[in-house]
Amino acid sequence: MCSFFMLNSSDIPELGIGLRPDHHNEIFHDDQIADWYEIISENFMDSGGAPKANLEKLLDRFPVVMHSTTLALGSSDVIDFDYLKKLKRLARLTKTPWISDYLSWGRVPGAHYHDLLPLPFTQEVIDYVAERARIVQDYLEVPFALENISSYLEFNANEMSEWEFYSAVVEKADINMALGVSSVYISSRNHGFDPHEYIESIPFERVIQICLAPHAEKEEYGATSCDNTVWDLFAKVYPKTKRASTLLEWDNRNISFDQICLEVQKAKSLQKELVL
């Protein structure tokens, strides 16, 4: 029996979208199109002025889920408890049902690279990262999930596949997964593995959130994300996850609010079909 922070399926809002400043007006004034909105924690942790005012408006109307990007869990630097303290304070304000960050590194003592850098997939690193993830979840007192990154390189030191590494870290730390389906696809292109094998080999019961960037058409150093493949991967993994909450995101790409509404409708219809 798992002891990790479990949520009942009724506690989990079904579909969320990433909050984008250029859509604040529609989001604050239109009907609710999503069940929840994802915020990037760092944008609100030390902020007053417009960011704070916008967060207050959002919290008045919608559930919010926090996603962080700079914890850099796999780094050789000590865990930054000043950062975690601010993250926890924000979590109490937003009442986020869980917090996610990436399975990556990005800091060494004295430097922060502000990137999602890949880790070597070794048993030694599993032990190291899992212990730190467990500490983070214990400190935050909120379910914690790790998201896989899209990567452009792998190390010769690797002892296993990415999905074996990812699964082992979350199992050992007893935490959740925020499965980035689009990242699986991009990494599969960059490293030449089968994305279906990846998503069929993970512990589905730990997937608390599925992240989809279906609109990503930009060519990125060789790999091109593709609508159909990403949706196919989602269709395979979603039914196995006990209705994990789904996040639609568009990174920094220009997309109109009307396009977002269409994508949300598409995702909601698919969710319904898949659980029938």
Place this chain on the structure above:
Amino acid sequence: MMDESVPDELYSLQKWFGALISSPISELSEKHSVPVLEKEFGQDAKILVSEGPFFEPEERAGIYRLRYWERLLTLFQESFPGLLRLFGYEEFNKRLAVPYLMAYPPKGWNLNELAKGFPAWLQDNYVAEDCDLVRVVAKVDYAYDYLFSVLDYPGLSKVDSELIFLQPTVTLLKAKFDVFTFRKFLLEKDVEYWTRSDFPNVIFDRVRYYVLYRHQSSLLYKEIELGQYRLLKAFEMGVTLENALSVIMELPSEERMHAEESLGDWFQAYSQKKWLTTVKY
């Protein structure tokens, strides 16, 4: 500080990779081209990084270096839109952003802190005929960027003998020309426009004192008198009310008389706008 439980091999790998991605890059303007690494990094990359379907090991590592610099330079360009228009992309990166970021790379999680030391760095490192103009435009750019989201604190409730501070949402500036009008002209056109056009004429006619502040979510500025500038400047470092008022006594006689007459109105305005706090930050 290093985590004592980090595996040695992981630490070595991260130190090497960090040095690689933060080393200067020569092909900054060519987005999404994969730069070739220098020999020392390239040889290590062949040993440590596996080959992929599209790229060689050293090219794959090079992608991360490109991303590091693109991210920081884009952020820096967005933080200093006036300065960017004065220099153009290439000169801005080469003469200002890259040297500064090499000297002061990001150390913490908050990227809003990245440009914090830049105005002071410019003061020490940028020496040219136009340095007065460049330095003050940089200060105004930075102030707009910083004031947008900085945390504020409760306004004054009681004064007594406590130290009083200027809120972080209030910045004081001094310029020998009308910097806000000049900057407004610059921002009306894009960077490329200014690389092929003359800048608006700058008249260095007199010293102007400004306060730039956040009101609700808007950023506003106004020109203020010398007396008010000195008074608010005293609060920047934290001062008791009594000592702040002594600043007024040191003003030239005409300014001092005006300041003495205006003090009540000034403090009423500071109170309404919550420009002062007793919280030390």
